[in-house]
Amino acid sequence: MPNTPVQTARTMDLVIGLKELEQVLSTTPENLKRTWLKRHQQYGMPRKHPAGWFWPxxxxxxxxxxxxxxSADPGNDNDGEIPVTVHETRVAEQRAxxxxxLGVSK
Structure with missing residues (x-):
């Protein structure tokens, strides 16, 4: 039974092919074929489907x-010293x- 366009469209909604993935990752198909397993092991890239060059x-x-x-830099809230950010510096300058x-004194 041949594939109908509806079946093909539904399938393409479920999987991403080699050509589309290589555009998304800005690489070549040959490079992606050669490095997909390394990307899976080192970066957590999902495994490809065993039947071909497509991924979920x-x-x-x-x-x-x-x-x-x-990642957020963890801070210590117990030391009492709050690091000054560029935003806080600008606000303080504008306030001053x-x-x-206006002639307001502190």
Whole structure:
């Protein structure tokens, strides 16, 4: 029984092929074929389907979005010293300039 366009569209919603994945990762198909297992072992990339060069789309989406994770620097709230950020510095400068302009004393 031949594949109908509806079946093919549903299948493509479930999997991501080699061509599409190589565009997303900005690599070549040859490089992706050669390094997919290393990417799986080192970076947690989902495994490809054993029947061909395609991957589960949802797993790839989750993996790609998890790569954008930015870790927060843990701070010690007990030391009493709050590190000054650029934003806090700018706010303090603007507050001081406004107080000077309005003649407000501390």
């Amino acid at each position: 789309r949802k797993s790839i989406d989750v993996w790609l979005t998890s790569q954008a994770y930015v 300039a406004l107080h000077t302009l």
